[in-house]
Amino acid sequence: MESWRRNPLFFWIVGLPPTLWLVLFFLVPLGLIWLFSFSDKRGIIDIELTWTLANYARSLEWLYLEIFLKSFWMAGATTVIALLVGFPIAFAISFAPPKAKPWLLLLIILPFWTNLLIRTYALIAVLRSRGFVNFGLEWLWDQGNWVLSLAGLGGYQLLGERFEPLELLYNNFAVVFGLVYVFLPFMVLPLYAALDRLDRSYIEASLDLGAGQLRSFFSVVVPMAKAGVVSGVIITFIPALGSFLQSDLLGGPDSQIIANVIERQFKSANDWPYGAALSFILMYLTFFALALRAVLSRGNRDAEGL
Amino acid sequence: MNDSAAPKPIVSIQNMSKRFAGAVTAVDQVSLDIGAGEFFALLGPSGCGKTTLLRMIAGFETPTEGALLIDGQDMSQVPPNRRPVNMVFQSYAVFPHMSVFDNVAYGLKVARTKGSEIRPRVEEALELVKLGGYGARKPDQLSGGQRQRVALARALVKRPKVLLLDEPLSALDAKLREAMQMELVRLQHSVGITFIIVTHDQSEALSMANRIAVMEGGKVRQVAPPSELYERPSSRFVADFIGKINLFEAKPLGQSGAALELEVPALGRIAVPFSGDPAKVAWVAVRPEKLRLLRQPPEDGSLVFPGTVAEVAYYGETSHVLVSGPNGHGMTVNLHNGTQETPSTLAPGDSLCCSWAPEDTLLLAD
Numbered sequence: 234m235e236s237w238r239r240n241p242l243f244f245w246i247v248g249l250p251p252t253l254w255l256v257l258f259f260l261v262p263l264g265l266i267w268l269f270s271f272s273d274k275r276g277i278i279d280i281e282l283t284w285t286l287a288n289y290a291r292s293l294e295w296l297y298l299e300i301f302l303k304s305f306w307m308a309g310a311t312t313v314i315a316l317l318v319g320f321p322i323a324f325a326i327s328f329a330p331p332k333a334k335p336w337l338l339l340l341i342i343l344p345f346w347t348n349l350l351i352r353t354y355a356l357i358a359v360l361r362s363r364g365f366v367n368f369g370l371e372w373l374w375d376q377g378n379w380v381l382s383l384a385g386l387g388g389y390q391l392l393g394e395r396f397e398p399l400e401l402l403y404n405n406f407a408v409v410f411g412l413v414y415v416f417l418p419f420m421v422l423p424l425y426a427a428l429d430r431l432d433r434s435y436i437e438a439s440l441d442l443g444a445g446q447l448r449s450f451f452s453v454v455v456p457m458a459k460a461g462v463v464s465g466v467i468i469t470f471i472p473a474l475g476s477f478l479q480s481d482l483l484g485g486p487d488s489q490i491i492a493n494v495i496e497r498q499f500k501s502a503n504d505w506p507y508g509a510a511l512s513f514i515l516m517y518l519t520f521f522a523l524a525l526r527a528v529l530s531r532g533n534r535d536a537e538g539l
Numbered sequence: 540m541n542d543s544a545a546p547k548p549i550v551s552i553q554n555m556s557k558r559f560a561g562a563v564t565a566v567d568q569v570s571l572d573i574g575a576g577e578f579f580a581l582l583g584p585s586g587c588g589k590t591t592l593l594r595m596i597a598g599f600e601t602p603t604e605g606a607l608l609i610d611g612q613d614m615s616q617v618p619p620n621r622r623p624v625n626m627v628f629q630s631y632a633v634f635p636h637m638s639v640f641d642n643v644a645y646g647l648k649v650a651r652t653k654g655s656e657i658r659p660r661v662e663e664a665l666e667l668v669k670l671g672g673y674g675a676r677k678p679d680q681l682s683g684g685q686r687q688r689v690a691l692a693r694a695l696v697k698r699p700k701v702l703l704l705d706e707p708l709s710a711l712d713a714k715l716r717e718a719m720q721m722e723l724v725r726l727q728h729s730v731g732i733t734f735i736i737v738t739h740d741q742s743e744a745l746s747m748a749n750r751i752a753v754m755e756g757g758k759v760r761q762v763a764p765p766s767e768l769y770e771r772p773s774s775r776f777v778a779d780f781i782g783k784i785n786l787f788e789a790k791p792l793g794q795s796g797a798a799l800e801l802e803v804p805a806l807g808r809i810a811v812p813f814s815g816d817p818a819k820v821a822w823v824a825v826r827p828e829k830l831r832l833l834r835q836p837p838e839d840g841s842l843v844f845p846g847t848v849a850e851v852a853y854y855g856e857t858s859h860v861l862v863s864g865p866n867g868h869g870m871t872v873n874l875h876n877g878t879q880e881t882p883s884t885l886a887p888g889d890s891l892c893c894s895w896a897p898e899d900t901l902l903l904a905d
Contacts, residue, residue, distance in 0.1 A: 437599055438632035438690075440619045442646035442697065452645070456636040 270509035280505060288510035297494070297511070301518065304490040307405065307480075308473040311412040315420040315469050316462065318413065323424035323461075324454070327431075338425070341418050349415065353482050356411050360401040360483070367398040403485040411479035416472060420465040427461025428454070463530070471519055491515055548572035548608075549733050550596060550701055555605030556757075557591050565591040567757035569605075573701075573750075578727050578734045580748035582741060584780070588757040589737045593703050596735065597626045610700050625694035626703040629710070631686045633678045639665070639689050640674035646697045664696035667726065684715050695730060704736040708743060720747050741781050745769065753777050775822050775903045782826065785870050789823040789902070799902065805868035809842055811900045822903040827873040829899040832860065832885070833892045842900065844870050844893040851885050858882050862893055 270289070272282045291297070326337045344352060359365045374396045381387055401407060435457060439449035455462075477492035491511065498508025550573040557566040566588040573579045581589040594600040596607065598619030607614045609623060625646070634642050643661045652660070665671050668688040678686055687707060694702055707723070708716045724747050727734045738744050744751045745765040752762045753776075761773045772778035775786065792800040792808070799813035803823050811823070825842075836843050846864035858881070860872045870893050876882055 432630060432632065434628045434630050434632040435634060437597075437619070438626070438628055438634070438693075439645070440599075441597060441624075441626045442649060442693065443620050444645070444649040445620055448649060453634060457634075459636070 266509045266512060269506050270513050272506045272509075274504055274506055277503065288507045289514070291507060292510050292514050297491075300489055300491050300494060301514070304474055304492065304515075305518070305522075307409055307412070307490055308470050310409050311416060311473045312420075312466055312470045314409065314413045315417050316466065319417055319420035319424055319465065320455075320458075320462075322417075323421045323428050324450075326421075326425055327428040338422075341421050344415075345418065349478065352415065353411055353478055356407075356414065356483060357402060360407055360410070362398040362400065362402070364401070366401060370399065371396045402483060403488075405484065405488050407483035407485075408480045408488050408490075411483045412473050412476060415476070415479065416469045419469045419472070423464040423468065424458060424461045427458040431457055463526075467523065467526075470522075474515065474519065547575065547611075549575040549577075549610055550735070551606075551608040552592070552596075553606040553608070555592070555595065555602045555607060557588070557595060557600060558603045564757050566595070566602075569754075569757075569759050571752060571759065571762065573733060573735060575700075575733055576731055577750060578724065578748050579736070580744035580751045581735065581737045581754060582744040582751050582780075583739065583754035585739055587754040589739075589754050590705060592754070593626075593705055593735065593737045596701070597624055597703055598622050623700040624703055625697050625699040625701075626705065627687070627690045627694050627707050629706045631683075631690040631710075633681075633686050633689045633693070635678050637678075638674065639670065639676050639678070639681070642678070642689055643674075643693045643696050646693060650697075660696055661692075664692040667695065667729070668692045683710055684719065687711070687719070691726070695726075695732070699732060701733045701735060704734060706737055706739070708738070708740070716743075723747060745781070753780060755780075769826075772901065772903065775824075775905055778822075778824050778901060778903055783871065783873075784824050784826055784901075785830075786903075787823045787868065789820060791817040791820045793817070798897075801902075804866065805864065806842065806844060809897075809900075811842075811897050811902060813902055815902070819904040820902045821905045824901040824903055825895050825899060826901075827859070827871045828875070829895050830870070830872040830893045831895065832862075832872055832874065833894055836892050837894050840897065841894040842897055844868075846870065846890070846893065848885055848887050848889045848891065850887060851882070853882055858885070860885060862891070 268282055269280060271284045271286070272280045273285055273287075275281050322341070326334060326341075329337055357364070361367075374392055377392050378387070381389075381391055401410075431454065435453055436449055439453045440446075444452065475492050477490070477496045480488045480490050480493055481496075495508050495511045495515070498504045498511065502508075550571075552569055552571040552573075555566060555569050556564065558564045569588075569592060581592060583589045591600055595602050596609075598614065598617065602615075614622060634645070637645065640661055643664055644657050647657045647660060661674070662671070665674060668691050670685065670688050670692060673681070673685070673689075678689065681689065687710075691707075704723075708719055711719060720743060723734070723736075736744070736747065745768075748765060750762060750764055751768055753760045753768065755776050761768060761777045763771070768777065769781055772781060778784050779786065787803050787805040790802045792802055794800075794813075794817060795810065797812050797814070798810040799817050799820065800808065800810045801820070801823060802808055806823070809823070813820075831841075836845070844862070844864050846862040846869075848860060849863040849869070850861040852859040852861075856876055858874045858876055860874055862870045862872060864870060872893055874881065874885075
């Protein structure tokens with residue numbers, strides 16, 4: 234490392250392309266959007282920088298604040314569910330035989346190889362009233378009736394007169410389901426990385442000291458995988474907050490999240506300055522959440538030391 | 540095998556074997572009785588099965604066959620968290636997210652020990668390993684040696700019937716290792732718990748244990764107290780593994796009275812006191828420190844290996860002298876540097892005799 238730094242030519246050759254890339258395709262566009270957020274819309278394509286704060290003021294109206302809160306709630310629910318589902322998966326993979334591990338990881342990554350839009354449409358086929366979940370439930374309902382008729386209870390219609398399909402699509406449940414489905418690998422991979430690195434002798438030491446499997450899991454495995462949990466939560470929560478596709482395709486009339494509103498400003502509503510202001514508020518809120526998390530975890534650390 | 544263990548063994552290993560997938564036999568038909576209060580060492584080169592044997596006692600590996608009794612109880616259906624043994628891991632495995640106090644208290648809390656009892660017992664255990672007052676520290680604020688003491692306290696606080704130690708000193712530097720050896724012996728005396736230690740370091744086993752099992756290729760080659768192991772090894776492997784030794788191929792000729800006559804290419808025809816099965820003898824051996832270096836062959840019935848000094852390696856308190864003899868045979872002699880002049884009395888090219896008493900000669904099986 235030291236000698237690389239002492240060789241400025243090498244440093245520039247390696248460092249320049251990514252720096253240029255970041256400046257051109259990240260910092261400059263971000264700066265433009267920042268300027269848009271202080272601009273007025275003057276016509277269909279005209280935007281004039283007037284340093285107005287009206288866009289931000291409009292964003293803080295209760296209607297939009299509610300949508301912000303709802304977005305955080307949905308992304309939060311997605312993250313928690315992904316964590317609860319992802320942790321056992323990551324744990325199982327990290328304990329799988331070495332030969333099986335790459336294949337199991339492949340199964341986790343495989344959905345990435347299919348287009349997001351196609352995967353989300355596929356979920357519609359799974360969840361709709363005449364979808365696979367309801368087909369399955371209907372089959373169970375038929376079997377149940379058959380068993381009941383065998384038992385001589387066929388005439389009482391104990392399972393209802395006819396099968397009522399569950400309303401699984403076009404509501405908040407479907408949106409969270411879709412978000413969890415898409416972002417689960419983001420949760421599983423960092424958790425797996427943390428759990429796979431975990432020295433098995435810690436778990437053995439816990440067993441050796443008399444703790445059962447469950448106690449060892451919650452007292453040793455989970456706390457020691459904390460770094461993986463934190464990165465999994467961050468890289469699941471942030472993109473879940475910014476996803477509009479799931480609420481667009483799977484959501485109902487009350488499933489609007491802030492990402493939908495922003496998307497609409499840049500497309501159908503054609504109000505770029507307002508969309509830019511909303512984007513920046515979302516970004517500031519995300520930073521705030523991250524900072525809060527950092528502060529909270531530092532407090533934890535001090536408390537543990539006592 | 541030696542049966543000098545206490546009458547009632549605390550750990551009884553009966554014909555235990557462990558074969559891993561792929562037909563690797565890590566432990567092969569091992570039977571051992573370890574007495575209560577013993578400091579017992581499992582010694583052998585890496586891959587000899589000693590760690591697997593220890594892990595089977597702890598319950599982390601299931602024996603393929605054989606039985607294990609701890610304090611008379613069959614352990615085959617007992618999971619590791621229900622066994623009356625505790626282990627100090629090679630990596631210590633001190634939980635990094637808990638304070639020293641919480642690490643030591645963990646085993647007590649898990650066992651639902653009364654809350655009022657936990658603090659005094661943890662403090663007593665920390666006192667025992669000389670870490671009194673360290674309870675609030677986090678493991679990352681401790682040195683390697685201190686972390687090991689935490690691991691020891693954490694195991695001892697459970698008051699196990701047997702304490703298992705897996706290569707406990709291998710991660711420490713030489714000075715600390717020596718201090719810790721004495722410390723472990725002191726600790727074992729003061730708590731009176733049976734210690735079973737796994738080590739590949741023969742000096743560690745010799746200085747700490749009161750009995751040692753030497754293992755090779757999954758089998759126990761010899762079980763004996765340290766001095767017997769060193770002075771009366773039963774096989775070439777044990778003699779070679781424990782300490783340094785000069786080995787020569789030998790062919791037994793026949794018993795004459797109390798002595799066995801042998802034909803040794805390096806030494807000629809010799810007679811050595813022997814009372815075993817002559818057919819098994821394949822090697823003649825002598826420890827380097829049993830040898831004397833003389834300018835003239837002695838006439839007191841000692842055995843003699845004539846030669847010239849090839850090399851002198853100076854180690855401070857001793858010098859190792861390599862003497863090359865007839866037909867390319869060599870003999871290493873440990874010379875105690877009893878006076879300041881001793882090292883300078885020898886120079887390469889000097890011709891002299893190595894000589895030793897017939898009863899210091901070891902006759903070994905293969």
